[in-house]
Amino acid sequence: MFEKKLLERFVKYARVWTTSDPKSKETPTTPGQWDLARMLEAELRTLGARDITLTPHCYLIARIPANAPKPAQGFLAHLDTSDEVSGKDVHPVIEESAAGGVVVKSGGATLLGADDKAGIAILVTAAEWFLLHPEVEHGELEFIFTPDEETGKGLPDFPLELIHSKTCWTIDGGEEGEVEIECFNAYRALVSFEGRVIHPGNARGILVNAALMASVFAAMLPRSESPEATDGYYGYYCLMEIKGRQDEAHIELILRDFTREGMERRLAALQAIARAVEAQFPGGKVTVKTEPSYFNMKEKIAAHPEVMERLTKAMQTLGMQPVLKPVRGGTDGSRLTELGIPTPNIWTGGRNFHSVDEWVSVREMDSACRLVIELGRL
Ligand SMILES: [Zn+2]
Incomplete structure (x- = not known):
């Protein structure tokens, strides 16, 4: 017509x-x-x-x-x-x-x-x-x-x-x-890693490598819940950027989920992963900040x-x-x-x-x- x-x-x-x-x-x-x-x-x-x-x-x-x-x-x-x-x-x-x-x-x-x-x-x-x-x-x-x-x-x-x-x-x-x-419900997360630096020759028991902490954090994100592994109603974690050195490192992530409960589970999971990384790197500190993008x-x-x-x-x-x-x-x-x-x-x-x-x-x-x-x- x-x-x-x-x-x-x-x-x-x-x-x-x-x-x-x-x-x-x-x-x-x-x-x-x-x-x-x-x-x-x-x-x-x-x-x-x-x-x-x-x-x-x-x-x-x-x-x-x-x-x-x-x-x-x-x-x-x-x-x-x-x-x-x-x-x-x-x-x-x-x-x-x-x-x-x-x-x-x-x-x-x-x-x-x-x-x-x-x-x-x-x-x-x-x-x-x-x-x-x-x-x-x-x-x-x-x-x-x-x-x-x-x-x-x-x-x-x-x-x-x-x-x-x-x-x-x-x-x-x-x-x-x-x-x-x-x-989707959409959140952005910024994760900061604080380490402790010393000459590698004298590092035993002292060095806390923030770059390594960030890579361990990224590796702990469930790969079955990534954008490339999900469709339909399945939400995901997506690593957007990772950068850092021994003293400090930063990760940016986006989170997507259709339900509030699913999003809360994901936000809680980031905190749990942060604590697990801290447990592996005594003296290191991981801080997770999240903000909503849209609902x-x-x-x-x-x-x-x-x-x-x-x-x-x-x-x-x-x-x-x-x-x-x-x-x-x-x-x-x-x-x-x-x-x-x-x-x-x-x-x-x-x-x-x-x-x-x-x-x-x-x-x-x-x-x-x-x-x-x-x-x-x-
Ligand atoms: Zn359009």
Whole structure:
């Protein structure tokens, strides 16, 4: 129904270089995100949107006022693409897939950027539909385009005070039908090792080697609970960095688990490993500091059963059932949910994100666009 428009828009947005930079301290972390935000601002204005805000940190919000007494809803997609693969000079290749239907692939040298330019194309096309159909009743609709989702750096500058919606949806998922309302609980841990140094020739019974303590600590992490050994609902410990010398050493780890109890077990395990290392290195000291990064949104979404009821109803209108899938990561939605706005994640039709093999199905973008329209009307 919207395939032609979605394809045109997607290819146009995919060509804009919006790779974000996790090392930058600014929001947005790269100037290319402004190029896309300004392109969208102009396009939405041409389509007839009148209430448009572009914040100093590159958050673009386009509103369509309510024409019926229904609650406001927000729809989000992110402007940036992952820096894991180049996103410069993207040349989208349009092909007829073996299974039928048009797909867009990357030329092979770059990512495609369906994560999340497919989401952007879906939202602009849905906004256009509402602007062309003023007779259709809906509450206020907020279309929100965010910078730096991939780096996670944008959220402190998220203009929460500007958002009217009590429910939002991110359009940032994969396969058609998949809806994500569960994500990891995430912690970061910094472990410090203090040793005692002396000339190795006179070291017996005195030297406490902090570098060695750190390597023993790392070796005691359960390898059956690493990212490479787990999937689905299994959490993990992931060693991110290890550095040190004889006098002191440091380890950085991330911990992931879907349940609170599982996360508490992991946090306690780090303390137990610290004590076991101290027991092996008399005189040495191990300190574990942990901090949460984000939490599983499941409980907070479950506290608002009407959100999933609305989604199920909208999908049934399209002849579909939600396929619930846990996200082994976090999204803008998990952070918004944490802040009190339940925000499930909806598919875009994209696959193989953050790689040169990325592709997107135009038919699945179309079903996501029709879902956004159904949600907007409910
Ligand atoms: Zn994304």
